[in-house]
Amino acid sequence: MAWFRREQKPLKKSERPGVPSDVFDKCAGCSEILYRERLHQNLGVCPNCGRHMRIQAGRYVEILLDEGSFRERDAHLSSGDPLGFVDLKPYPERLKEAEAKSGRRNAVISGAGEIERRPIHIAIMDFRFVGGSMGSVVGEKIARAARRALSEGTPLIVVSASGGARMQEGIFSLMQMAKTSAVLGRLHEAGLPYVSVLTDPTTGGVTASFAMLGDLNIAEPGALIGFAGPRVIEETIKQELPDGFQRAEFLLEHGMVDRVVDRRSLKKEIAQVLDHMLGPVADRDAQRDAERTVERTAERTAERTAEPGTAQAGAAVAGPARKHAPVQPPSQPEGGPARGAPGAGATGPPVEGRPIPPLGQESPRG
Numbered sequence: 001m002a003w004f005r006r007e008q009k010p011l012k013k014s015e016r017p018g019v020p021s022d023v024f025d026k027c028a029g030c031s032e033i034l035y036r037e038r039l040h041q042n043l044g045v046c047p048n049c050g051r052h053m054r055i056q057a058g059r060y061v062e063i064l065l066d067e068g069s070f071r072e073r074d075a076h077l078s079s080g081d082p083l084g085f086v087d088l089k090p091y092p093e094r095l096k097e098a099e100a101k102s103g104r105r106n107a108v109i110s111g112a113g114e115i116e117r118r119p120i121h122i123a124i125m126d127f128r129f130v131g132g133s134m135g136s137v138v139g140e141k142i143a144r145a146a147r148r149a150l151s152e153g154t155p156l157i158v159v160s161a162s163g164g165a166r167m168q169e170g171i172f173s174l175m176q177m178a179k180t181s182a183v184l185g186r187l188h189e190a191g192l193p194y195v196s197v198l199t200d201p202t203t204g205g206v207t208a209s210f211a212m213l214g215d216l217n218i219a220e221p222g223a224l225i226g227f228a229g230p231r232v233i234e235e236t237i238k239q240e241l242p243d244g245f246q247r248a249e250f251l252l253e254h255g256m257v258d259r260v261v262d263r264r265s266l267k268k269e270i271a272q273v274l275d276h277m278l279g280p281v282a283d284r285d286a287q288r289d290a291e292r293t294v295e296r297t298a299e300r301t302a303e304r305t306a307e308p309g310t311a312q313a314g315a316a317v318a319g320p321a322r323k324h325a326p327v328q329p330p331s332q333p334e335g336g337p338a339r340g341a342p343g344a345g346a347t348g349p350p351v352e353g354r355p356i357p358p359l360g361q362e363s364p365r366g
C-alpha cells in the first residue's frame, strides 16, 4: 500500500505558516493572548485583568513627559571595572553584552523634561541593563539629576526598577546609597519635591536608599518591592510569609508606600501632586511674570542711580560677603526656574539672594 505512505517530508519549523513571534503576548496574570500593538497602546497594562507588565525604560519617557520636552543628560557615562571582577565571565564583557541588549551604556536614562508644562528632572532605571543593578554610574546619574533639580529649582522624579546593588563593583556600588541619599537630603532642605515611582521589581540597595526616600512614594500595581527576597526572609525568620507579601498593595496596607497608581493615570497623578506641593503651573507663570517685572524695575532704578559714588559704596558693602559666598545656582536661560511654593508648609525653593550653601558650610555673614 504505497499510496498510503507519506511521501512528502514534514514541513520544517521555519516553513510552517503561522504568526510571527512578535505579534502576540500572553498575559502572565490571566493567560489571555494579547495583540502586542494593543498592549503597547495600553501602556503595557493587560486590558483584561489590569496586570502591569514590565516595560522598557524609554517608554516611561513617553508615558510621563510632555511630548518632545525630554532632553537626555549623561547618556555617555559607563562603568569601569574597579575590582577586576570575574564571575562566570569578566565584568567588562557582561557590560558589553548589556549594552548590546539594551542599546544603552548604563542602567539609567536621565534628563530634563516637562510634566504638564512643569519643568522637572527625571531619572528612569532600565531593568534590562544588568538587572537594573545600582553601580557607580547609576548612583552618579541619579545624584547629578538631583543636583540639577536643586540648581534649577525643579522637582525630581525617579522611576526605579532594580535587582539591587551591583556586586561586581563592590563597595563602589554600596556607597551610591549614601551618595544619593545625601543629595536628596539637600533637595528636601531646599523644599523641592521628590517623587519616587516604584515599578516591578524594586529591591535591594535601591529600596534601601533613594526609592523609599520620596516625599511621595508611588508604586505600580502588583510591583514586587522589598529589600531581601522572600526565600531569604522565610529561612531567617522560620515562618511562612503571608500571600501578596512584598507586593505594592501589601506595602500600601502596611504603610510602606503612599499610593498604588495605575500606570495609565501615573502622569496625571504626578502632575496633581506637584500642583499640590508647588501650586498650579498657571500660578507659577504669574509669579514668574511678577518676578520679571520686579527685576526690570530694579534694573531701571540701578541705571538711574548709576553714579560713581553710589556704585562704589554698593561694591564696598557687597565686597566681603561675595568673597566667601557660595556659587549662585545658574539661572535657566529661558523659562526660568520653577520658583515659589505658595502651598502651606513648603519651605520654598531657592530664590535669588538665598543661595544654597554647600554641605556642612554655614552661610557667610555679610
Ligand SMILES: [Zn+2]
Pocket: 027, 028, 029, 030, 031, 032, 046, 047, 048, 049, 050, 051
Ligand atoms: Zn491579563
